[in-house]
Amino acid sequence: MAELSRRRMLISGGALGAMGALAMASPAHAWTWSPQGSIAGAGAGADPRWVWDEEADQLLASLLDRGAIPEVNRLLWDWTRNDQPLPDGLPADLRDFMERARQLPSWADQGKLEVAAQFNKARGVYLNLCNGVGGGMLATAIPNEARAVYYSKGGADMEDRVAKTSIFGFAVGALNAYRPDGTCVVECVKTRLVHAAVRHLLQQSPHWGGDIPISQEDMLVTWHTLPTFAMRKMLEWQVPIRAAESAAYLHVWQVTAHLLGIRDEYIPATWDAANAQSDQILPRNMGPTREGVELTDILLSQLAEQTSPLSVSRPLCNALARYLVGDQVADWDGIRREPIWDPLIRSLWPRLVRFREGLVPLPLVPETAWIIDEAVRRYILFFLTKGQETKIEIPTANRPG
Ligand code: HEM
Structure with missing residues (x-):
């Protein structure tokens, strides 16, 4: 679809624009996921590609525009x-929102x-691996x-x-994610503000030729690369749940989606609904880009660098990444x-999982498997430490240059 006509439709107004876009979408890309499968249980069924926040x-x-963000x-x-x-002193409209x-x-x-918090703790290694390394490789x-x-x-x-x-992920x-002394609400609301700022800023970038970024569909896609992907992987590895x-x-991820600004009519109510939605929107939103390949390389170099004291080499990181996301995504990246x-990772990882779950005795778990386990922990620890030095902030500009 020509860029210009898409933009014009959006400008021409909410509902009409969305209907026009829907009519022009190819059948393979038609939005057919029913809002009845959502946490809201009902909704207009508008294509989330044309809905933002x-x-x-x-x-x-x-x-x-008012120059208020630094303050x-x-x-x-x-x-x-x-x-x-x-805090006192926030602009009234922002405070109200x-x-x-x-x-x-x-x-x-x-x-x-509370149950989710305990589960996150017990399954921390798998979740960090899936969300940290896997989610990163899928995002690119x-x-x-x-x-x-x-x-x-x-x-x-x-x-x-x-x-x-990582601040957000952690x-x-x-354990106290949504308790009064936790931080999840804060990080979600800050992230929602960051995304809204990015929607405004990126359109001013000379490198950005696309639609308004971070649509509801885009957010759902990313959401599925986190809980939906992790749950599928854990089931594949036969982790007892x-x-x-x-x-x-x-x-916990439904609540998180809501706080990030995803509308309830798009948030899946059940795993079946989530899997159906994921299968509909992930394939049409994934593929290779020059930027994605470059970002992947940076991320995997970081992983290799942080785990090098354990003799974890870049080839091992490459293999771990490929194992997690599969050949097609790995090739795109x-x-x-x-x-x-x-082949080694393919055979080692399931054995490590079975040992962790008490299903096989120690002699069947080779040394290398433990190195991977430790590497994941180190990588997480590194970003946990880094995360303590920084905070999520609203950007006021795009990438320089
Ligand atoms: C920023 C999480 C969806 C693009 C952030 C931040 C977090 C986050 C925690 C703040 C960290 C930072 O400022 O670097 C999430 C989650 C998502 C999601 C949990 C969905 C469930 C998306 C999507 C896109 C996107 C779909 C793009 C299509 C960005 C960009 C930034 C950002 C460009 C700002 C980076 C910067 O300028 O520094 N996101 N995000 N996010 N996100 Fe997302």
Whole structure:
């Protein structure tokens, strides 16, 4: 579809624009996922490619135009706890929005959130591996996301960016994620503001030729690379998961999606609905880009660098990444094939999982498997430390140059 006509449709107005876009979409790309499968249970069924985060987007555009963001960032630097009042001095429109945006949805279930927290702790290694390394490798194979990350401010300093994203990841996985002393609400609301700022800023980048970035569909795609991907991997590795844990893990991510500004009518209510939605939107949103290949290389160099004291080499990191995301995504990401490590990881990892789960005795787990296990821990620890030195901040510019 020609860029110009798409943009014009968007400008021509909400519902009409969305209907036009829907009519012009090819059948393979038609949005057929029913809002009945969502947490809201109902909805207009509008194609999420043409829906963003209207209120936040208008607000951030205005704050950026008013030059208010540096002061907002300064004020929000020490806003860290879920139960903490907002700092004095915020612009009234922002304060009003944030007071509403920080409320947990009426359907949030504290009991489930507690079960999820325990599950996140017990399954930390798998989740960190899937969300950290796996999620990173999937994100770079999503052209909309790879390009948005590359051309936004954080694209110039990926170590800082990964550290900031890790702050969010650790907040979701923390035992107190949604308790009063946790930080998840804060990080979600800050991230929602960052995304709204990016929507405004990227369109001013000479490198950005696409639609308004970070649509509801884009966010859903990324969301599926996190919980949906991790749950599928754990099931594939035969990690024992109780039904209550599975439901709770979905729930913590449903609440997180809501706080990030994903509309309830798009948030899957069940794993079946999530898998169906993921299967509909991931394939049409994934593929290779020059930017994605470059970002992948940076991420894997970081992994190799952080784990090199354990003699974990770049080829081993390549193999681990390929094992996690599969050949097609690995090829899109430009990850080299490793004739020695690829088959080794394929056979080692399932054995390590079986040992961890008490299903096989120690002699069956080779030394190398432990190195991988330790490498994941070190990598996480590195970003945990880095994350303590930085905070999520609203950008005021794109990537320089
Ligand atoms: C920023 C998480 C979806 C593009 C961030 C940050 C977090 C985050 C924690 C703040 C860290 C930072 O400023 O570097 C998430 C989550 C998502 C999601 C959990 C979905 C569930 C997306 C999507 C895109 C995107 C779909 C693009 C298509 C960006 C960009 C930044 C950002 C460009 C700002 C980088 C910068 O300028 O520094 N995101 N994100 N995000 N995100 Fe997302």
